[in-house]
């Protein structure tokens with residue numbers, strides 16, 4: 001069951017970035033789905049770790065592209081990425097410590113859903129004119 005559906009409203013028109021965003025949304029959906037059902041804590045932790053790895057890789061890739069494009073707002077954009085990664089790290093530690101993982105996971109997924117989709121629709125969209133210079 002999908003809670004999150006990728007749709008063209010999230011598409012930026014840069015194939016490499018769109019593909020990564022789509023994968024992130026799919027991983028987030030898996031995590032969200034697992035957090036709503038009776039999955040084992042270890043499974044939730046694994047899905048969260050997958051999501052964190054994919055998010056970190058995407059952010060690094062995006063920041064590298066923005067750096068090469070001379071994006072003037074890169075420091076602020078990177079700071080927003082860093083904030084999410086720091087939050088994910090806190091959730092990961094709480095999961096590892098076995099602190100009410102199911103409740104935490106639902107809250108985490110809800111938070112992430114808003115943050116990730118809002119970030120793609122707003123902050124990521126702002127860099128489009130700069131990235132198009134690369135292509």
Ligand SMILES: [Fe+2]
Pocket residue numbers: 021058062120124
């Ligand atoms: Fe992005």
Ligand SMILES: [Fe+2]
Pocket residue numbers: 062077081119123124
């Ligand atoms: Fe971004």
